[in-house]
Amino acid sequence: MGNIEFDFFANPSKANNMDITESYHIRINNSQIIDLKELVRRIHLSCSMTPSDVHGVLIALKDEITNALAQGNKVNIDGLCRFRLILGSKKNSKCNGREEGKDIGFKRIRISPCKELNEETKKKLMPITRTRGKHSSDISDYNVINILLEYLKINKTITRKQFEGLFNITRYKTSRLIKTLVEKKVIKNIGYKSHPVYTLND
Numbered sequence: 001m002g003n004i005e006f007d008f009f010a011n012p013s014k015a016n017n018m019d020i021t022e023s024y025h026i027r028i029n030n031s032q033i034i035d036l037k038e039l040v041r042r043i044h045l046s047c048s049m050t051p052s053d054v055h056g057v058l059i060a061l062k063d064e065i066t067n068a069l070a071q072g073n074k075v076n077i078d079g080l081c082r083f084r085l086i087l088g089s090k091k092n093s094k095c096n097g098r099e100e101g102k103d104i105g106f107k108r109i110r111i112s113p114c115k116e117l118n119e120e121t122k123k124k125l126m127p128i129t130r131t132r133g134k135h136s137s138d139i140s141d142y143n144v145i146n147i148l149l150e151y152l153k154i155n156k157t158i159t160r161k162q163f164e165g166l167f168n169i170t171r172y173k174t175s176r177l178i179k180t181l182v183e184k185k186v187i188k189n190i191g192y193k194s195h196p197v198y199t200l201n202d
Contacts, residue, residue, distance in 0.1 A: 005131040
């Protein structure tokens with residue numbers, strides 16, 4: 001197992017949507033996604049259960065958690081985390097206190113790590129070293145719009161990944177810029193929410 005590699009990334013100022021550096025946040029550079037298949041493999045190697053048994057238990061655990069939450073219950077897995085259902089108004093971002101049952105629905109699931117999980121993670125934490133991460137190029141929002149307009153006149157559409165590569169910026173800055181451009185009605189999503197494809201707004 002190697003070290004945890006990190007770097008500092010500037011936080012853009014919210015004032016006037018200008019990229020004025022006021023503070024920094026820390027981001028891990030070498031993190032990997034541990035998916036269900038990899039979890040099954042790791043658990044199988046650490047116990048006597050077969051991969052199929054491990055997979056079955058994890059799927060059953062997920063099903064039972066969702067069943068309990070869907071009934072309005074809280075789920076507490078000792079030493080791991082707590083799950084709680086959060087409700088909200090279907091019509092408004094904030095409740096006005098006059099909603100009826102039909103106006104209330106799912107908002108999100110809140111997951112809170114247990115104290116034991118935090119403490120055990122701290123004990124197992126690998127050595128931490130600073131390395132150079134991928135930083136966004138220094139480009140103003142004004143230049144982004146001009147370059148993007150020229151790009152879309154020729155190519156018609158652009159994906160999030162293409163946007164990131166076109167301006168040599170991080171995923172975080174890509175998401176922020178796209179959100180701003182959509183809100184300003186410069187571009188619109190003609191794809192799916194999970195797989196957006198953007199084009200110029202009519």
